[in-house]
Amino acid sequence: MTVHQALAALSIYGDLAGSETLTRALIAERTGSLDQAAFWIDVYQELCQKRADSEEPE
Numbered sequence: 001m002t003v004h005q006a007l008a009a010l011s012i013y014g015d016l017a018g019s020e021t022l023t024r025a026l027i028a029e030r031t032g033s034l035d036q037a038a039f040w041i042d043v044y045q046e047l048c049q050k051r052a053d054s055e056e057p058e
Contacts, residue, residue, distance in 0.1 A: 003039070004046075006039075007050070010043070017047055018044060018047055018048070021043045022040070025037045025040035025041050
């Protein structure tokens, strides 16, 4: 799964998508899956960037 595929899948969470990505990162870190934790942090950063871009005034 790529970051963009994950973002598309997370669209079902609406405003809670950020919380979902951080929860998944935490679970991955706690279970020793550091690569997966880093992946979910990347997804979170991309989600934040998309939100920031959509809120910029024209």
